[in-house]
Amino acid sequence: MPPAPPAGEDDEFPRLGPRRFDDAPPRPWWRPASKAGRIFLALGALVVLGGLTTIVLLLRNYLDRDSRFRIEGSVNIQAAGLAEVSRDQMLQVFGEDIGRNIFFVPLAERRRQLEQIPWIQRATVMRFLPNQIRVEVMERQPVAFVRQGQQIGLVDANGVLLDMSAAGMARHRFSFPVITGIDARDTLAARKARMAVYQRLIADLDSGGRHFSEQISEIDLTDPEDARMLMPEPGRDILAHFGQERFLERYQRYLAHIADWRQQYPNLAAVDLRYDQQVVLEMTPGAGGSQAASAGTKVIDGLGGAKPSAATPAESIAAQGSGDSSPASNGAKPAAKHAAKSTVQSRAAEERLRRRRAEAHRAALNKQAMHAATGQQP
Numbered sequence: 001m002p003p004a005p006p007a008g009e010d011d012e013f014p015r016l017g018p019r020r021f022d023d024a025p026p027r028p029w030w031r032p033a034s035k036a037g038r039i040f041l042a043l044g045a046l047v048v049l050g051g052l053t054t055i056v057l058l059l060r061n062y063l064d065r066d067s068r069f070r071i072e073g074s075v076n077i078q079a080a081g082l083a084e085v086s087r088d089q090m091l092q093v094f095g096e097d098i099g100r101n102i103f104f105v106p107l108a109e110r111r112r113q114l115e116q117i118p119w120i121q122r123a124t125v126m127r128f129l130p131n132q133i134r135v136e137v138m139e140r141q142p143v144a145f146v147r148q149g150q151q152i153g154l155v156d157a158n159g160v161l162l163d164m165s166a167a168g169m170a171r172h173r174f175s176f177p178v179i180t181g182i183d184a185r186d187t188l189a190a191r192k193a194r195m196a197v198y199q200r201l202i203a204d205l206d207s208g209g210r211h212f213s214e215q216i217s218e219i220d221l222t223d224p225e226d227a228r229m230l231m232p233e234p235g236r237d238i239l240a241h242f243g244q245e246r247f248l249e250r251y252q253r254y255l256a257h258i259a260d261w262r263q264q265y266p267n268l269a270a271v272d273l274r275y276d277q278q279v280v281l282e283m284t285p286g287a288g289g290s291q292a293a294s295a296g297t298k299v300i301d302g303l304g305g306a307k308p309s310a311a312t313p314a315e316s317i318a319a320q321g322s323g324d325s326s327p328a329s330n331g332a333k334p335a336a337k338h339a340a341k342s343t344v345q346s347r348a349a350e351e352r353l354r355r356r357r358a359e360a361h362r363a364a365l366n367k368q369a370m371h372a373a374t375g376q377q378p
Contacts, residue, residue, distance in 0.1 A: 148182075
């Protein structure tokens, strides 16, 4: 046997050999020492657990049977924020909750079902004891008409297609441009991307207190990288290509030159404004008219005369965007003051006419949508 360590030095000299009985860890205070005690403790735990379960079941049964917490009818379901969505349409979501205990109504599920209604953008569902359900909704705001085939509907900023009621159309009298190129078969993400282009276009045209968007009747968003607008002009509407940026600058360029372009090219059908240094004018294919309008492809460089090139089926003229597009203006003397004033007045009159035609077009769309909602023939 090794010698015993000195007294008081147990920490410095570890014990050798087997552990002694008094080195075992202490027993927890709640654990009985005997087997009978441990069995009694287990039985007590089972009794407590069973008692708690019984209390929960009894409480649930009490709440389920207590008529004070039962939703008696639709009068117990209150809603706020409904305008385009009818109360009957909202109550269809809560149809199976009539007669149910208020504590057993799945609020999250009802909120998701409400937000599946196209007009509802966000919904909140709350319990109010003893037996009231409160619903608050925020409806979507339409920003444009949308044409799908022969049908006219509404669309919001996120690309959600909205139905309309005749009462709603008569109440609001919407005055929006009509959008084409948005299809219900497209994904919501694709429609939202096209509507983002539309919102940038409208915001740009109306920036600085301007209201140029009121002169727009139709916008084609089939290609999100090229917003094409139908410009109402006397005699014939002009299709203008504006791309996906710098809308205000390109629109002002259009307004500054469209009168001259239309005067020189009576068969003008489209204007492509997507280029920085030139504007492409397209004529109606096969249309008769002046020699300048039917002589094939011409390029006007703003310094000299026209440069003819090979004819194409769709005749086009590329005009320098920074210069005057009329050949007669190259080298011509400045017009007289009264002629300049007359030109300004003529352009102002054309803008007023363009605005009136756009308003008439929007009113016609509003009327067409109202007839479609009522099922009547326009």
